[in-house]
Amino acid sequence: MLRLPNRSTQQVASPYERLGLRDLPFSTVPTxxxxxxxxxxxxxxxxxxSMQAEIEKFESILIRRDDFPNRVKIASLWAKxxxxxxxxMGKTAFLRYFQRRINSDWGFNEFNGQFSAAVVYVAFQDxxxxxxxxxxxxxxxxxxxxxxxxxxxxxxxxxNMMTDEEFDxxxxxxxxxxxxxxxxxxxxxANGVDPSVLDRKIQQLLQTEGxxxxxxxTLAHGEFEGYLNSLRKDGNIRPYYIPRDxxxxxxxxxxxxxxxxxxxxAAGFAGGYxxxxxxxxxxxxxxxKFRLEFAKELGICTVRPGYANxxxxxFSCVLTTHDSVIQRLSAAWLExxxxxxxxxxxxxxxSVELPQPTPEQARAIITAHLDYYRLNHDEDGSIKPFTExxxxxxIDKGRLPRELVSNxxxxxxxAAEKGVSTIDAQLVAxxxxxxxxxxxxxxxxxxxxxxx
Numbered sequence: 001m002l003r004l005p006n007r008s009t010q011q012v013a014s015p016y017e018r019l020g021l022r023d024l025p026f027s028t029v030p031t032x033x034x035x036x037x038x039x040x041x042x043x044x045x046x047x048x049x050s051m052q053a054e055i056e057k058f059e060s061i062l063i064r065r066d067d068f069p070n071r072v073k074i075a076s077l078w079a080k081x082x083x084x085x086x087x088x089m090g091k092t093a094f095l096r097y098f099q100r101r102i103n104s105d106w107g108f109n110e111f112n113g114q115f116s117a118a119v120v121y122v123a124f125q126d127x128x129x130x131x132x133x134x135x136x137x138x139x140x141x142x143x144x145x146x147x148x149x150x151x152x153x154x155x156x157x158x159x160n161m162m163t164d165e166e167f168d169x170x171x172x173x174x175x176x177x178x179x180x181x182x183x184x185x186x187x188x189x190a191n192g193v194d195p196s197v198l199d200r201k202i203q204q205l206l207q208t209e210g211x212x213x214x215x216x217x218t219l220a221h222g223e224f225e226g227y228l229n230s231l232r233k234d235g236n237i238r239p240y241y242i243p244r245d246x247x248x249x250x251x252x253x254x255x256x257x258x259x260x261x262x263x264x265x266a267a268g269f270a271g272g273y274x275x276x277x278x279x280x281x282x283x284x285x286x287x288x289k290f291r292l293e294f295a296k297e298l299g300i301c302t303v304r305p306g307y308a309n310x311x312x313x314x315f316s317c318v319l320t321t322h323d324s325v326i327q328r329l330s331a332a333w334l335e336x337x338x339x340x341x342x343x344x345x346x347x348x349x350x351s352v353e354l355p356q357p358t359p360e361q362a363r364a365i366i367t368a369h370l371d372y373y374r375l376n377h378d379e380d381g382s383i384k385p386f387t388e389x390x391x392x393x394x395i396d397k398g399r400l401p402r403e404l405v406s407n408x409x410x411x412x413x414x415a416a417e418k419g420v421s422t423i424d425a426q427l428v429a430x431x432x433x434x435x436x437x438x439x440x441x442x443x444x445x446x447x448x449x450x451x452x
Contacts, residue, residue, distance in 0.1 A: 006448040018420070021411065024373075025045075031260075034123060061350060062273065068117075073316050077318055091354060099121055101119055115268075118149045118272040123278050125281070126281060129283055136298075138256075142238060153264055156268050161170050209263075274317045288332070325342045369408070390429065394408060394411060407428075
């Protein structure tokens, strides 16, 4: 007998309400997933006070509001230590923080309304075993299709082809001003503007700027993602690599580092950032030959002559890394001549290093998560429902952000299960007694050779 699932019509009370929280503030899977809609997992909850010095360093070398053209073109975001310690330090959350800051309004507030910029974010969830630079470029194309920058650019180009009167009539059509109306062909037709004429003019402009014909056509008509789909036998843009289906990869570097750069520039973007997260998944399986090949290709795409991106200094490239990755890449990096642009060294002027949080910074991380889920925001900034000895016990258990969040999640789940309203040191111990404390003074260097 077929039985339909029940759809709940009433709101279920959260077991965390007794703790003054609307839900569990910490993810039970303490890793950042940029594609998740859950703020506990996608990096939306970010304690800026815990990384203020690192934020300021990033701003000084890469934001440079009054000197944007001279920002660093290759930079690295470090978590010093081995593969274990380097993970879970907050690198992804740090990048996501800047991505949201800039992409929320394409840099309007970030750069005081002077110009626009965009962030393209690339992450490799799984290890890559071939076509390294091509897969990086394809991943960048995928994010470009998904982050909204193509639609924003097309709307800007359409606006540039209109008179002021046409523009005002269209965005104010039948109600509150909506910039989205610029991409609605029916609204354009209703206001006497032929969208096909606009698209032809935009295509001609893009080709004049150097965008290849097919890219210019599909970008002008809002069909670029469909064009990328057509380059794959499976008709999809994800996953980044399919064996024996490499046509898309053959075009990837030219499409991103030439055509997309020229398209964004024509739309009014002054530049942007290419964030490359989880670089270890891109480099772990590289042989020495492929490391050198990758380093040279990265240089050509970012800082050496070869593509519009490097010629225009459009995208600043930011790589996340840690010591064990650099041991693999350093020789190729030097041989490719990239060290003159950005040394692979956490102390280099082009590097930002994320140290292990101090107890005060760990406290700020916990507080930021609690505040996001509080029922009573008059208590924001407090450690409730933790007592002082409870928060100290939690921080003493491990300050590595991933450990901290994991232990906090287990502790609050235990507190909800017990039905208590406060969390003391004893409850923290009960909740985390099976989780080993990682020593503060481990010497990781002895184990690095085994990882490399």
